[in-house]
Amino acid sequence: MVSRAPVHYDKESSDVLMRLISLLCGEDAVKVVKVMLNESEVIDEFIAEKTGMRLNQVRRILYDLLDKRIVTYRREIDEEKGYFLYFWSLNKEGLREIVKERKKLVLNRLRERLRYEEQKVFFVCPNGCGDRIPFERALDQQFKCFQCGAMLQNFDNQRIIEKLKAKIEALEKDP
Ligand SMILES: [Zn+2]
Structure with a gap:
């Protein structure tokens, strides 16, 4: 029943x-x-x-x-x-499966993002112009900011990496 x-x-x-x-x-x-x-x-x-x-x-x-x-x-x-x-x-079972599938998708995306963050080196303008710039592009522009001309600085993405790891871990724990 x-x-x-x-x-x-x-x-x-x-x-x-x-x-x-x-x-x-x-x-x-x-x-x-x-x-x-x-x-x-x-x-x-x-x-x-x-x-x-x-x-x-x-x-x-x-x-x-x-x-x-x-x-x-x-x-x-x-x-x-x-x-x-x-x-x-x-449909309880169906819904559970859909949520599970969805979670798998989100996890894969997060893992990809983590890999990207771990492999790349980023630079940023000390005056806060624009987004961070990957190494290859920073090299192209000789480590100078396009907008204000300041020397770009290395961007530490450790906090982003930690956050991603925490998110992944939380999702993995949740059955
Ligand atoms: Zn700048």
Whole structure:
């Protein structure tokens, strides 16, 4: 028997979730999922009523969400009317997987960024003009600032590296 209790998401996880859903399925899908967050199961008419969207629009979004494993449904035959009723709910496993996949992606990006920071040497203008400059470019401009002419200084990116390492470690720990 599948548990039909609504999944409880704390503020932070539901924010992450909403950003993800917006990215994957658009803003209207976020409205639909928000209705579903506090309910164990809903029918499409209920979502339409709550969001003010048209029923066929809600259905289109639900199928898109189903396709991306964000929602799931069970159906029951309405004996009297002779057709199926669909009860929609959030797909807990699907969502967990999506969040996991996403985390993997973020981790890979952070590791790449860390490698970049560790391999490169940067320079910066002591008067604060512009961004930091990688070694090759600083060499090209003979270690002089394009804007004010000051001699460029070595930029210590140790703090950036430490921050990246801490972020990576925190993500790796989190199951
Ligand atoms: Zn300068």
